[in-house]
Amino acid sequence: MTLAIPHQQRMPLAIAALGFLFLGLFLLYPLFNVFSASVLDAEGEKFTFANYVKVLGRPFYRAAVTNTLAIGVAATITTTLISVPFAFALARLPVPGKAAILALAAMPLVLPSFVSAYAIVLLLGRAGIVTQWLNSWGIGFGSIYGAGGIVLVYTLTLYPYVLLPTMAGFKAVDVSVEEAAQSLGSSPRRTLWTVTLPIVIPSILAGGLLVFIETLENFGVPFVLAEDLPIFAVEAFKLFIGETAPNPSSAGVLGVLLILTTAAVLLVQRRYLSARRFATGARAAPPTLQVGPGVRVAAAVYCWTIVLLALVPFFAIVVLSFMEFRGPVLHPNFSLENFAILFDRSTRPLLNTLLFATLAAIGVTLVGVPIAYVVTRMRSTMASVLDVIATLPFAVAGTVLAIGFVVSFNSGWLILTGGPLIMVLAYTVRKVPFAVRSSSAILHQIDPSLEEASISLGRSPLQTFGRILVPLMLGGILSGFVLTWVTVASELSATVVLYSGPWRTLTVVMFQALESGGGGVATAAASTLIVVTLLPIALLYRLVQRYELS
Amino acid sequence: MTGIVIEGVTRSFGTVRAVDGVDLTVGDGEFFTLLGPSGCGKTTLLRMIAGFCELDGGEIRFGQKRIDRLPAHTRDIGMVFQNYAVFPNLTVAGNVAYGLKARRVAAADLARRVDEALALVQLAGYGERWPHQLSGGQLQRVAIARALVIRPQVLLFDEPLSNLDARLRVSMRAEIRELQKSLGITAIYVTHDQEEAMSVSDRIALMQNGKLEQVGAPAEIYRNPASRFAAEFMGTTNLVEARALGRDGADLVSLRPEALRLDAEAPPGWPRIGGSVVHVEILGPITRFDVRLVDGSLLKVAALDEPHRTLAPGAAVMLAYDPARVTVLP
Ligand SMILES: Nc1ncnc2c1ncn2[C@@H]1O[C@H](COP(=O)(O)OP(=O)(O)O)[C@@H](O)[C@H]1O
Ligand SMILES: [Mg+2]
Numbered sequence: 001m002t003l004a005i006p007h008q009q010r011m012p013l014a015i016a017a018l019g020f021l022f023l024g025l026f027l028l029y030p031l032f033n034v035f036s037a038s039v040l041d042a043e044g045e046k047f048t049f050a051n052y053v054k055v056l057g058r059p060f061y062r063a064a065v066t067n068t069l070a071i072g073v074a075a076t077i078t079t080t081l082i083s084v085p086f087a088f089a090l091a092r093l094p095v096p097g098k099a100a101i102l103a104l105a106a107m108p109l110v111l112p113s114f115v116s117a118y119a120i121v122l123l124l125g126r127a128g129i130v131t132q133w134l135n136s137w138g139i140g141f142g143s144i145y146g147a148g149g150i151v152l153v154y155t156l157t158l159y160p161y162v163l164l165p166t167m168a169g170f171k172a173v174d175v176s177v178e179e180a181a182q183s184l185g186s187s188p189r190r191t192l193w194t195v196t197l198p199i200v201i202p203s204i205l206a207g208g209l210l211v212f213i214e215t216l217e218n219f220g221v222p223f224v225l226a227e228d229l230p231i232f233a234v235e236a237f238k239l240f241i242g243e244t245a246p247n248p249s250s251a252g253v254l255g256v257l258l259i260l261t262t263a264a265v266l267l268v269q270r271r272y273l274s275a276r277r278f279a280t281g282a283r284a285a286p287p288t289l290q291v292g293p294g295v296r297v298a299a300a301v302y303c304w305t306i307v308l309l310a311l312v313p314f315f316a317i318v319v320l321s322f323m324e325f326r327g328p329v330l331h332p333n334f335s336l337e338n339f340a341i342l343f344d345r346s347t348r349p350l351l352n353t354l355l356f357a358t359l360a361a362i363g364v365t366l367v368g369v370p371i372a373y374v375v376t377r378m379r380s381t382m383a384s385v386l387d388v389i390a391t392l393p394f395a396v397a398g399t400v401l402a403i404g405f406v407v408s409f410n411s412g413w414l415i416l417t418g419g420p421l422i423m424v425l426a427y428t429v430r431k432v433p434f435a436v437r438s439s440s441a442i443l444h445q446i447d448p449s450l451e452e453a454s455i456s457l458g459r460s461p462l463q464t465f466g467r468i469l470v471p472l473m474l475g476g477i478l479s480g481f482v483l484t485w486v487t488v489a490s491e492l493s494a495t496v497v498l499y500s501g502p503w504r505t506l507t508v509v510m511f512q513a514l515e516s517g518g519g520g521v522a523t524a525a526a527s528t529l530i531v532v533t534l535l536p537i538a539l540l541y542r543l544v545q546r547y548e549l550s
Numbered sequence: 551m552t553g554i555v556i557e558g559v560t561r562s563f564g565t566v567r568a569v570d571g572v573d574l575t576v577g578d579g580e581f582f583t584l585l586g587p588s589g590c591g592k593t594t595l596l597r598m599i600a601g602f603c604e605l606d607g608g609e610i611r612f613g614q615k616r617i618d619r620l621p622a623h624t625r626d627i628g629m630v631f632q633n634y635a636v637f638p639n640l641t642v643a644g645n646v647a648y649g650l651k652a653r654r655v656a657a658a659d660l661a662r663r664v665d666e667a668l669a670l671v672q673l674a675g676y677g678e679r680w681p682h683q684l685s686g687g688q689l690q691r692v693a694i695a696r697a698l699v700i701r702p703q704v705l706l707f708d709e710p711l712s713n714l715d716a717r718l719r720v721s722m723r724a725e726i727r728e729l730q731k732s733l734g735i736t737a738i739y740v741t742h743d744q745e746e747a748m749s750v751s752d753r754i755a756l757m758q759n760g761k762l763e764q765v766g767a768p769a770e771i772y773r774n775p776a777s778r779f780a781a782e783f784m785g786t787t788n789l790v791e792a793r794a795l796g797r798d799g800a801d802l803v804s805l806r807p808e809a810l811r812l813d814a815e816a817p818p819g820w821p822r823i824g825g826s827v828v829h830v831e832i833l834g835p836i837t838r839f840d841v842r843l844v845d846g847s848l849l850k851v852a853a854l855d856e857p858h859r860t861l862a863p864g865a866a867v868m869l870a871y872d873p874a875r876v877t878v879l880p
Contacts, residue, residue, distance in 0.1 A: 007621040453635040457649030
């Protein structure tokens with residue numbers, strides 16, 4: 001007997017089944033284990049809330065919760081405050097070098113934020129170059145360790161999350177809406193406050209929310225800068241390392257709390273944003289405003305200052321990596337010693353980084369693109385459930401997912417700990433939401449009748465996918481591939497939990513050098529990471545340009 | 551070449567019965583049109599034949615062969631879509647060759663057949679162009695060539711002309727009809743445009759709310775509409791009670807505007823009714839005017855232009871109508 005599945009649905013159903021299988025095994029199962037670790041007693045048998053009482057009973061961990069949230073809120077506010085005027089200037093004012101500003105402004109999104117944090121320490125820390133120079137003039141300033149420094153680094157590295165959607169928002173305002181307001185007697189300034197800004201607010205909030213979630217999940221920046229200040233992701237990591245693997249109850253508690261917080265924020269956002277869709281159906285993009293020379297200069301200075309300031313730390317790291325370190329202490333002499341030490345020890349970390357990034361990017365493409373297909377083309381409850389599950393990794397900090405991986409795959413029928421595969425799988429799961437999002441965005445642009453035309457001409461659904469959809473999606477798939485590659489290469493939070501023996505990556509080398517005070521190796525690893533990140537992006541940029549020119 | 555048999559075909563979406571128990575037989579080589587207002591289920595029925603939409607019940611056969619359970623890509627159908635659906639990543643020749651390659655046609659044969667098909671739709675020499683270099687009309691020709699070149703058993707058209715401008719629509723529909731007749735492929739054509747349907751079809755199935763309202767040759771449905779809906783959808787008509795025309799009974803009757811004439815211009819045997827002119831439009835070849843009868847009902851009249859006729863609102867007129875063209879509606 002054959003199953004009575006209508007032929008139109010066989011391929012989507014098969015893809016969905018594989019998607020559920022993959023995400024079930026490598027996302028839901030590990031998360032479930034984190035959850036059950038948090039609600040089981042020491043023997044792992046009886047259900048209990050004792051772990052929550054124990055962890056939350058300690059002021060230290062309660063402080064971790066409030067610190068993380070406070071820093072997140074502060075960083076969201078600062079990024080929004082600097083990005084909204086920035087976005088407005090880029091969208092509506094005559095600023096010289098807009099294309100360059102945009103390209104540079106997107107860079108912090110792919111550069112590793114903990115490298116920026118480390119650069120801040122080298123520049124402004126206790127023994128920092130700038131600090132010492134200022135001290136020699138008798139000028140002192142507050143400590144950059146703790147909340148202040150963390151918020152500063154988040155602001156510099158996360159502001160593009162608000163800038164880019166807000167700028168798109170300003171550009172999407174239909175000029176006729178503003179003209180209508182002014183023809184009703186509203187001054188340009190009042191029009192901006194009462195008409196334009198309210199239309200853009202959903203974009204601003206969407207960006208701000210991304211910033212907030214990033215801060216909740218970030219491990220590297222607080223690891224470098226927090227010192228004694230307890231922070232969620234760092235404490236979960238420390239607890240996990242200190243606990244015995246089979247039942248990491250306390251780390252589990254922090255992990256569950258972290259997931260619940262992010263999920264709650266996401267839900268609130270969905271509720272809010274779905275109620276406020278100000279689609280103005282922009283036909284004519286709003287014109288560049290006529291302003292006096294004063295405003296023009298101010299806008300240019302403002303935009304360029306932010307863009308460059310955010311990139312100074314990365315630039316500084318590259319420069320510093322060519323200087324002489326004795327232990328953590330820096331000497332201003334040119335030297336290739338740091339790189340010699342880094343690569344003398346082993347080139348394995350670099351090769352591992354390249355290998356894992358490539359494998360994960362392939363994995364993400366193979367998993368994400370088909371799931372995006374099902375999610376956009378099938379209108380059913382099952383497709384929506386798959387969509388939600390495929391978005392879930394977005395709400396799961398790398399640290400927490402990695403803890404789940406260790407608990408799930410260090411014994412039993414599938415043992416992955418100690419090998420490279422566990423890292424590649426964790427990266428793949430973490431980046432799947434981005435691939436699904438970007439692929440569905442393209443698929444929404446592709447008319448389904450193209451597929452039907454191909455099928456009616458005699459190509460099976462699978463052949464149609466390969467011959468029509470993949471070529472049409474190629475540009476998007478390629479940029480998704482490069483972005484995954486780049487972000488995996490600088491992944492830290494899951495990596496530090498999962499790496500083992502010979503499978504260290506560049507980020508691990510840097511992490512370990514930081515712990516042991518090896519400034520030279522850390523800067524060399526960081527510069528290498530920057531090059532590894534920017535090279536593919538530059539290549540992609542060239543490729544896209546050439547492709548569009550032809 | 552094949553006839554198509556559709557038996558008891560039904561499909562619901564939630565509570566909407568998109569197609570509701572449709573029985574149809576389309577003859578071999580026939581140009582058959584599904585006509586009806588937007589949302590009446592034409593596309594759904596067409597997509598069930600193509601294999602893109604499941605049946606809740608009923609069956610579809612090409613000749614003797616039941617096809618409604620076959621995967622769409624094995625049904626041997628040429629389909630032309632409303633939005634052309636020309637593959638943007640392939641050249642014109644690549645698009646036309648697409649279905650031939652799926653059928654593993656040998657390379658030499660393939661090039662010849664592609665050229666023939668392009669010549670057939672008057673696009674000879676356009677093979678190396680890219681779709682984005684073509685106009686809407688040319689894109690639709692590519693889509694038609696692509697569907698014809700595989701010599702399908704059945705051709706399906708879903709509102710293929712609705713994205714083209716009015717002038718092009720008229721010339722393209724004649725071309726489509728001519729191609730279909732010269733190749734002798736059975737065709738099912740979907741449109742909501744009554745005039746387009748009448749101009750191309752051998753037979754029309756008029757649909758409403760997922761059901762067949764009336765099936766027949768265009769002139770037959772126009773002249774003998776089986777229902778009020780059919781009478782109104784097929785063209786402007788006067789729906790009045792028989793009594794208003796001086797006939798017996800309270801039945802609703804349909805009387806086309808062109809079946810009415812002014813007293814002086816009508817044959818002597820036609821019944822007469824008096825009224826007064828309310829509104830006049832001289833449209834060039836045709837003059838339309840509305841006449842209010844003594845009982846208050848309004849009659850629309852259409853007459854060929856007559857240079858010496860004078861009509862002004864308010865004037866009393868005597869009308870005559872052709873009794874053979876009065877259709878009594880149920
Ligand atoms: N995939 C679908 N999901 C839900 N409802 C549908 C779907 N396709 C068609 N319908 C509904 O079925 C009815 C018939 O649609 P359709 O066949 O497209 O009409 P037509 O082509 O005559 O305009 C409409 O009410 C439409 O809303
Ligand atoms: Mg339709």
